[in-house]
Amino acid sequence: VARWQPGAPERLRASALELFCEHGYDQTTVAEIAHRAGLTERTFYRHFADKREVLFQGGEVLRNALCEAVSAAPEGAGTRTLIDAALAGVGSCFPPERRAFARDRAVTLAAEPALQERELLKLADLKRGLAEAYVRRGLVETQAALAAETVMSVFHMAFQRWIAEGEERELPELQRAILAELHALTAA
Amino acid sequence: VARWQPGAPERLRASALELFCEHGYDQTTVAEIAHRAGLTERTFYRHFADKREVLFQGGEVLRNALCEAVSAAPEGAGTRTLIDAALAGVGSCFPPERRAFARDRAVTLAAEPALQERELLKLADLKRGLAEAYVRRGLVETQAALAAETVMSVFHMAFQRWIAEGEERELPELQRAILAELHALTAA
Numbered sequence: 164v165a166r167w168q169p170g171a172p173e174r175l176r177a178s179a180l181e182l183f184c185e186h187g188y189d190q191t192t193v194a195e196i197a198h199r200a201g202l203t204e205r206t207f208y209r210h211f212a213d214k215r216e217v218l219f220q221g222g223e224v225l226r227n228a229l230c231e232a233v234s235a236a237p238e239g240a241g242t243r244t245l246i247d248a249a250l251a252g253v254g255s256c257f258p259p260e261r262r263a264f265a266r267d268r269a270v271t272l273a274a275e276p277a278l279q280e281r282e283l284l285k286l287a288d289l290k291r292g293l294a295e296a297y298v299r300r301g302l303v304e305t306q307a308a309l310a311a312e313t314v315m316s317v318f319h320m321a322f323q324r325w326i327a328e329g330e331e332r333e334l335p336e337l338q339r340a341i342l343a344e345l346h347a348l349t350a351a
Numbered sequence: 352v353a354r355w356q357p358g359a360p361e362r363l364r365a366s367a368l369e370l371f372c373e374h375g376y377d378q379t380t381v382a383e384i385a386h387r388a389g390l391t392e393r394t395f396y397r398h399f400a401d402k403r404e405v406l407f408q409g410g411e412v413l414r415n416a417l418c419e420a421v422s423a424a425p426e427g428a429g430t431r432t433l434i435d436a437a438l439a440g441v442g443s444c445f446p447p448e449r450r451a452f453a454r455d456r457a458v459t460l461a462a463e464p465a466l467q468e469r470e471l472l473k474l475a476d477l478k479r480g481l482a483e484a485y486v487r488r489g490l491v492e493t494q495a496a497l498a499a500e501t502v503m504s505v506f507h508m509a510f511q512r513w514i515a516e517g518e519e520r521e522l523p524e525l526q527r528a529i530l531a532e533l534h535a536l537t538a539a
Contacts, residue, residue: 243536283471309508309532316504320497342537344497348431349534 172210174200179217180267188214188275218268218278221256222285226292228252229314233296242310245300249293249314254335257325266326290315317341360398362388367405368455376402376463406456406466409444410473414480416440417502421484430498433488437481437502442523445513454514478503505529 178199182191193214197207211217232252236245257265272278290311297307321337324330332340366387370379381402385395399405420440424433445453460466478499485495509525512518520528 243538246536279475280468280472283475284468287467287471305512308511309529310536312504312508313533313536316500320500323496324493341497343539345501346534346537346539348434348498348501349530349537350431351531351534 171200171202171206175202175207175210176217176264179214180264180271183271184267188271188278215278215281218271219281219285222289225253225256226289228256229289229293230296233293233300236300240300242302242306245297245302246310246314249310250317250338251335253314253318254333254338257322257334259333262325265322269326286315286319313345317345359388359390359394363390363395363398364405364452367402368452368459371459372455376459376466403466403469406459407469407473410477413441413444414477416444417477417481418484421481421488424488428488430490430494433485433490434498434502437498438505438526439523441502441506442521442526445510445522447521450513453510457514474503474507501533505533 175196179191179196182195182199191214193204193207196214196217197204200207211220229249229252232248233245236248240248272282293314294304294307294311297310298304302310317338320341321334324337324341325332325334330337363384367379367384370383370387379402381392381395384402384405385392388395399408417437417440420436421433424436428436460470481502482492482495482499485498486492490498505526509522509529512525512529513520513522518525
């Protein structure tokens with residue numbers, strides 16, 4: 164058996180999501196995921212620590228994208244520029260070809276309260292990490308917290324629209340629309 | 352033994368928070384809480400299902416305040432009026448005399464990841480409930496979600512400032528300040 168399989172993680176991910184949507188997350192085994200992908204369980208475990216990681220591996224990617232985007236922002240950048248940098252960073256993690264996965268993932272999460280809890284914890288962690296990155300960029304703590312909260316709220320709302328049935332706009336455009344709506348709603 | 356004790360829940364709450372801050376949440380028993388309040392365990396359990404409820408009973412109060420504020424908003428109210436109504440409702444749950452409790456509660460939560468998870472779930476539940484209340488008030492789903500997200504973000508950030516060491520402004524004033532900052536930060 165070849166130890167290296169071209170595109171193995173992508174095939175495993177796609178098979179896992181198919182099975183989660185067909186039979187439910189709890190009812191799906193790693194053996195079934197590997198079988199549907201035409202791969203072995205050993206190969207599965209070379210790419211994912213467990214079944215849950217198929218759904219949450221992206222958290223690490225997001226965290227890195229956010230941190231890199233914030234540290235790459237121009238010197239002397241103000242709060243708004245730092246917000247835009249983080250939104251661009253997170254937006255780049257969700258290219259058009261990831262939308263189908265994101266939709267199936269949302270269906271899977273919606274059916275399992277324990278996965279929703281895990282998702283809430285992940286988002287809270289990302290927000291905390293982002294606030295710390297903003298402090299490293301010189302924002303005072305209250306401003307860093309406000310900026311991180313804004314980024315995560317805008318991202319979260321835009322993401323919900325991005326995965327909605329029939330939505331065709333891409334994430335960066337939806338994030339800009341949400342920012343504009345927030346601006347209008349917060350007018351004195 | 353009198354079945355009714357004047358101010359029993361308040362005394363139990365104060366004793367519990369003292370003990371949580373002194374010895375930690377996990378290390379505190381219901382017997383110790385009751386003893387410090389000069390009451391019996393039986394009395395404790397007449398007011399709280401368990402030790403955790405001392406910290407989370409307020410969630411129910413908040414949910415009701417949010418729902419009532421939204422349903423009491425004037426007929427034909429727009430999204431911004433519905434946001435202000437919810438913020439006023441939630442603001443009224445935290446009068447000046449509750450700040451000391453809120454601070455001690457935050458110290459207790461900060462020391463216990465399991466309590467922080469519970470808090471995240473509570474806030475997510477409140478947000479979901481608020482979005483549903485907004486839909487009942489005629490907002491379309493995306494607008495209801497945006498309004499609920501805005502309320503909960505503004506409340507959360509204002510609350511963090513309200514309980515910060517040395518902060519003297521009250522919650523409604525802090526919420527207005529956060530709204531103004533959000534407005535400035537989201538300008539195109």
